[in-house]
Amino acid sequence: MITKKRGAAGQGSWWAGAPGLFYLIALVLAPLVVIVIYSFLSRAKLGVGVKWEFSIAPYVELFYSESLSGERSFDPTYLQIFGNSFLYALITAGVCLLLSIPIAMWIATRPADRRTTLIFLVTIPFWTSLLIRTYAFIIILNDNGPINGFLGAIGAISMPIPMLYTPFATVVGLVYAFLPFMILPIYASAERFDFRLAEAAYDLGAAKWTVLRRIVLPAIRPGIIAGLVLVFIPALGSFLAPELLGGGKTSMIANVIAAQFGASRNWPFGAALSVMVLVITLLVLLVFAVLARRMSRTSGRSSWEVLL
Amino acid sequence: MGAALTVRGVTKSFATPEGGEVHALKDVDLDVEDGSFTVLLGPSGCGKTTLLRCVAGLETPDSGEIMLHGERIDQVPVWKRRVNTVFQSYALFPHMTVERNIAFGLEMDGISRKDTIDKVNEALQMVRLDGLGGRKPSQLSGGQQQRVALARALAKQPEVLLLDEPLSALDLKLRRGMQLELKRLQRETSITFILVTHDQEEAMAMGDQVAVFDSGEIVQIGAPRDVYLAPRTRFVADFIGEANVLPAQWSGDSISIPGFDDLHRSLIVGSESAGEFVAVRPENVIIEQAESGNGTVIEVLFVGGLLHVEVEVQGSTVSARQSSMVAESGWMPAIGDRVQVGFRAGSVRVVEA
Amino acid sequence: MMVKLKTRRSLGGLVAIGLAGVLTLSACGGETTVDNGAAEETTAVEAAPSEETAAEGDGSEAASSDFPAPNGGELNLYNWTDYISPDLLKRFEAETGITVNLDNFDSNETMLSKLQAGGANYDVVVPSDYMVAQMIDLGLLQEVDPAAFPNGSFIKPEFMDVYFDPGRKYSAPYMYGTTGIAYDPTKAGGEIDSWVDFFDADSPAAGKIGTLNDQVELVHAALRAVGAEPCSVNRDDYVKVEKLLLDWKPNVAVINSDGVIGRMASGEQTVHMMWNGAFTRAQADNANLEYVYPSEGLNLWSDNFAVPVGAQNVDNAKIFINWMMDPKNIGEATNFVGYDNGITGSGEFMLPELSASDAVIIPEEFKALAAPVPGCSVEAIDLYDAVFTSFKK
Incomplete structure (x- = not known):
């Protein structure tokens, strides 16, 4: 943001970036700092709030707990919940990816004026709140809902298929909530894709699947990576789908964090969980960044080893 | 030598966004000799690229057959x-x-790693890009990218x-070089080349045979020299090289061209049935200063060793071209000069409309 | 974001948005409107007696002439979401000339943390029973002595010497209710009259059981089912509770505090932990439903008006709390939220279906079962959290 080079054309002086820096600190960094600080403090008298006394207890609690029977031992509960969240986020990102590539490619190959309309349609779900949209799925997936109603009406099933309040419903809700975040960046990449490259690949003897894998996917990779990040990270912290569609039976990490600031009254622990989420998110981003760089280096490498 | 490629009755139409239909190819026939260099020539939108794409398989013909060494591939x-x-x-x-x-492309053929390496290096050598194999296309000049595409x-x-206007993006000097290069490659590899271009000079320079396209049809095909010297239609005469195309009318054994003396059948090339226009190349037009001549000079351009003179004869414009050396000997045409315009013997050709 | 923390107060808000049409619950939302209409009519007709009552009150408390008279200004009220009739507030504004600014919270903890953070500037807050005790303990409430207000005499005797505020020095009663079990005896496959029945690992209603997504209520109930007391700090109790809950979990279809009315009314679930106010609404659509006072006992919760330290308009706060203790006014409030209140004489202003409901008005024989649970210690809260987290893992 701030460059040491002075007088370069169009760069202005260093303080020209000050408002941006200020917003960055005030709106992004400051809340994070508060969370990190809270995670190293002690609980307030009745658990609501914090006491300004340094403690690493919240972090110990992440892995060790006094079990209900009283011994202090390694406790995988929170790791398991992290694992759950991770799994859900991964499945969500994967399903979104599989659905988005064909959708985005299809839109990108429409005439320019229709593309605008289609992209506009993709964004329509954003017009209503996620809560309402999630409730809509309660109706859709219900035992008495339209899907079971239809299947029953055509005689495909005699008993309703239980869909609501299952992990399946959670995934459906998550995928629905985050699908546009995958479609849009992939579309942005696909729209720039030069379809003559696909023709060239066909011409060189590549069948459809190979063209997709070797030519199209590398070209839309920036969109895919952006989409994966945009879906995976918020899915990791999602809150509504597991509660409302999953029936609240499998917590995701956000549900546990919310409880710490509510009925469980353990703010420092909630903050520590948040820091963990933050760390995991950063790790995931790092993995993505390394992956992206290595992939681009791989294809750019002159060494024959890579090819062969 | 047999036929590498045979095209029979290929037709292709496209729907236009307005709901109409464009006939890109109308019943096209083409024979390409094995090991030859064929050029498909024509203005943009004439169908030549569509034919190329049909051969490549990037378009499917509506009807007709395409055979590669006798096997149908359409x-x-x-x-x-x-x-x-x-x-x-x-x-x-x-x-x-x-x-x-x-x-x-070699990987797609399942060629072994070792052979792939050899063939890649061979191809790079062939297009004289040895040592640049490790670069990304974006790190190469336009001419180099062109060579990579060729090598690939x-x-x-x-x-x-098949070469689809391969040289059109290069600047003139580079283009000349690449034309020679392509000829050399074709000779060395003895692979059958089919090149699409809208540049008639390029077509003349490179093709063993040139197929001239007009509105989805091949209007003439033959050796470049034959096509140049004996254009069959007004379009070909006009498109290949320069030509003065003038309306003409048969009357008995002679043909009359407005503004000129009637010409006897023996002085012209082409039969009576061939058409109602005549074509004359500018270099075959003779102009002489004559107060009572049939034309008036309307433009004079001094282009290097040649003098381009435009003369108006009875409402038609006739281009003449003569060595500027001639002018040195005495008369130098100037705008407004009255001149007598004539044609060299045997240079007037009857062409179809 | 706070869906998880939604509680008994927001009975049908979300359901009305989300499910009304499809699950044919329109009656739920619709009836509320009708009820309000009816209540207003009642008000109009019986306006005179009510004012008389109020006047009487003033007269009898003539000694406390220091009680403030309305003099305009503002009142900043911090209440649960959807927990007071907007029409009632309008009438208060009309009668007193005081402008009410309403803010909402969705859990006691949210409210407490906001007040602790300072600068919240509320004049009246609505903490639940145990929270009143904790706020007094933390020095967050003003001792305004509501019992001495002109209408303080209407406080029901059993709501006077409550554990969290003996003698009502800090708080005035608002609504109260119970957290029990609702079920459909025609479909549940067996009779239910205890928490043991509810948490039965071999329940015949398996797959049709729902429970509130409420750590405190669920663990309270589970502790009772294993024969322990709520807020126990005996770890052995929690080992039993954890086993009970995990064995029972496969039977559970949904753990969610929202949409309970819809799910029970439509028969989607046949057994559900439920708040009594919500139950009456579900029963209106599904007459088969029964409300169970479990034999091990159940939580009797109550919400209260209190004045936080730092309130800017203490006089207006007192006027509001006093006004709300008027039987007619609080009766009207009850008609909106569906819970009974702690004010004597409000019954005659209540809708008949409420005043006649065994779920709303605790029948004599069950009165002993319904007892308030004082707030748990932090130690107990930790155990609650551990066992609940494990249950929802």
Whole structure:
């Protein structure tokens, strides 16, 4: 943001970036700092709030707990919940990816004026709140809902298929909530894709699947990576789908964090969980960044080893 | 030598966005000799690229047959045809190095690693890019990218190599060089080349045979010299080289051209049935200063060793071209001069409309 | 974001948005409107007696002439979401000339943390029973002595010497209710009259059981089912509770505090932990439903008006709390939220279906079962959290 080079054309002086820096600190960094600080403090008298006394207890609690029977031992509960969240986020990102590539490619190959309309349609779900949209799925997936109603009406099933309040419903809700975040960046990449490259690949003897894998996917990779990040990270912290569609039976990490600031009254622990989420998110981003760089280096490498 | 490629009655139409239909190819026939260099020539939108894409398999003809060494290929998927294309845009894969671009087609053929390496290096040598294999296409000049595209297609040793306006993006000087290069490659590899261009000079310079396209049809096909010297239609005469196309009318054994003396049948080329126009190349037009002549000079251009003179004869404009050396000897045409315009014997050709 | 923390107060808000049409619950939302209409009519007709009552009150408390008279200004009220009739507030504004600014919270903890953070500037807050005790303990409430207000005499005797505020020095009663079990005896496959029945690992209603997504209520109930007391700090109790809950979990279809009315009314679930106010609404659509006072006992919760330290308009706060203790006014409030209140004489202003409901008005024989649970210690809260987290893992 701030460059040491002075007088370069169009760069202005260093303080020209000050408002941006200020917003960055005030709106992004400051809340994070508060969370990190809270995670190293002690609980307030009745658990609501914090006491300004340094403690690493919240972090110990992440892995060790006094079990209900009283011994202090390694406790995988929170790791398991992290694992759950991770799994859900991964499945969500994967399903979104599989659905988005064909959708985005299809839109990108429409005439320019229709593309605008289609992209506009993709964004329509954003017009209503996620809560309402999630409730809509309660109706859709219900035992008495339209899907079971239809299947029953055509005689495909005699008993309703239980869909609501299952992990399946959670995934459906998550995928629905985050699908546009995958479609849009992939579309942005696909729209720039030069379809003559696909023709060239066909011409060189590549069948459809190979063209997709070797030519199209590398070209839309920036969109895919952006989409994966945009879906995976918020899915990791999602809150509504597991509660409302999953029936609240499998917590995701956000549900546990919310409880710490509510009925469980353990703010420092909630903050520590948040820091963990933050760390995991950063790790995931790092993995993505390394992956992206290595992939681009791989294809750019002159060494024959890579090819062969 | 047999036929590498045979095209019979190929027709292709496209729907226009307005709901109309464009006939890109109308019942096209074409024979290409094995090991020859054929040029498909015509203005943009004439159908030549569509034919090329039909041969490549990137378009499917509505009807007709395309045969490669006697085998029908018009329904064979593009990736199974032993035909490769050099695209106008080069279409190099931007995320792959030069080597990997070239190796891509070989991998698709399941060629062994060792052979792939050899063939890639061979192809790079052939197009004189040795040592640049590790670069990305974006690190190469336009001419170099062109060579990579060539090497990529040639490395597959196709039965026919299709070149879609391959030189159009290069500057003039580079283009001349590449024309020679392509001729050399074609000779060395003895692969059948089919090149699409709208540049008639390029077509003349490179083709063993030139097929001239007009509105979805091949209007004339033959050796460049034959096509140049004996244009069959007004379009060909006009499109290939320069020509003065004048309306003409047969009367008995002679033909009359407005503004000129009637010409006897023996002085002209082409039969009575051939048409109602005559074509004369500018170099075959003779002008002499004459106060009572049939024309008036309306433009004089001094272009290097040649003098371009435009003369108006009875409402038609006739171009003449003469050595500027001639002018040195005395008379130098000037705008407004009255001149007598005539044609060299045997240079007037009757052409179809 | 706070869906998880939604509680008994927001009975049908979300359901009305989300499910009304499809699950044919329109009656739920619709009836509320009708009820309000009816209540207003009642008000109009019986306006005179009510004012008389109020006047009487003033007269009898003539000694406390220091009680403030309305003099305009503002009142900043911090209440649960959807927990007071907007029409009632309008009438208060009309009668007193005081402008009410309403803010909402969705859990006691949210409210407490906001007040602790300072600068919240509320004049009246609505903490639940145990929270009143904790706020007094933390020094967050003003001792305004509501029992001495002109209408303080209407406080029901059993709501006077409550554990969290003996003698009502800090708080005035608002609504109260119970957290029990609702079920459909025709479909549940067996009779239910205890928490043991509810948490039965071999329940015949398996797959049709729902429970509130409420850590405190669920663990309270589970502790009772294993024969322990709520807020126990005996770890052995929690080992039993954890086993009970995990064995029972496969039977559970949904753990969610929202949409309970809809799910029970439509028969989607046949057994559900439920708040009594919500139950009456579900029963209106599904007459088969029964409300169970479990034999091990159940939580009797109550919400209260209190004045936080730092309130800017203490006089207006007192006027509001006093006004709300008027039987007619609080009766009207009850008609909106569906819970009974702690004010004597409000019954005659209540809708008949409420005043006649065994779920709303605790029948004599069950009165002993319904007892308030004082707030748990932090130690107990930790155990609650551990066992609940494990249950929802």
